[in-house]
Amino acid sequence: MRIDLHTHSTASDGMDTPAELVRNAAAAGLDVVALTDHDTVRGHTEAIAALPEGLTLVTGAELSCRIDGVSLHMLAYLFDPDEPELARERELVRDDRVPRARTMVGKLQALGVPVEWEQVARIAGDGSVGRPHIATALVELGVVETVSDAFTPEWLANGGRAYAEKHELDPFDAIRLVKAAGGVTVFAHPLAIKRGEVVPEASIARLAAAGLDGIEVDHMDHDEPTRARLRGLAGELGLLATGSSDYHGSRKTVRLGEYTTDPEIYGEITRRATGAFPVPGTGGPRPA
Secondary structure, X not given: OOEEEEEOOOOOOOOOOHHHHHHHHHHOOOOEEEEOOEOOOOOHHHHHHHOOOOOEEEEEEEEEEEEOOEEEEEEEEOOOOOOHHHHHHHHHHHHOHHHHHHHHHHHHHHOXXXXXXXXXXXXXXXXXXXXXXXXXXXXXXXXXXXXXXXOOOOOOOOOOOOOOOOOOEOHHHHHHHHHHOOOEEXXXXXXXXXXXXXXXXXXXXXXXXXXXXXXEEEOOOOOHHHHHHHHHHXXXXXXXXXXOOOEEOEOOOOOOOOOOOOHHHHHHHHHHOOOOOOEEOXXXXXXX
C-alpha cells in the first residue's frame, strides 16, 4: 500500500480542487490519501464524491497551533467534523486569516514590495487565505524565485520581517478537542527549521504525555539526519512515525506520494479513530 497522509486542496492553499486532488492521487498510484486543508473540512464532500475506485480517503485537517510563542501545525485525522467545540475553534482561526494576511501585505509594502491585497485575494480564490498565497504573489512579482524561498526570516517565516501572528490553538487544547471528537493527532513537520523557530524536543515530550498520537517524520523539510533523530524520538516517546508529501499542487515541487506512511502505522491510526472512518472510493474508475 502507498499511503500519503498530508495534502492540500483549493479549500485552503493547494492548487488542485478536492476532486482533482483525489484523481491525481489515484493517478500517482496511491492507495490512501488524506485531505488535510488548513483549519477547514470544506473540501471533504467534493473529494468524497469524486473518489475513484481503489483509492481510500482519510478525512482530516491541519490545525494552526502555538506553544511558548512558537507556531506549529497539528494534523488531525478522522474526527467528527460536526463536534461543536472543535468546529468553533476552526472557525475562529479561519476568521483571523484575512486580517492577518492584510497585515502581512502591509508589512511587505513597508519593505518596498509592490504587492497589493487584490493580487493576494485573486491567488487565494475561494480558499482560506494564508502565507502560501502571499508567497505566490512574491514569486509573481519576481521578489523570490520559489514559494519556499519566501518562507525565510527575510520575508514570511515565523518571526520574519513580514510575518504576522493569527489566532492559533494551544496544542494541548487541540489534542483534547480532537480526541473528544474521536480523532487522531500527528505533529506536522516538527523540525522544519527552514520555516523558522521550531518546538523543542522537551515540548514534544510534553505533548506526547498529553495524548499526542504521532509525529510526521518523512517530510520534504526534514533532511536525513533530522528524520533519523525524529524516528528515534518517536520510539522514545511511544509515538507513531508518519510520512507524507504535504502536497500543494504546483505551488510546491513535492509530488503526491513522494513520502509515505507505513501501512502498519496507518492501520493503528484507523484503529484509534472513532469520530469518522476512511472512505473507500466509488466515484468512478481508477485512472490507468
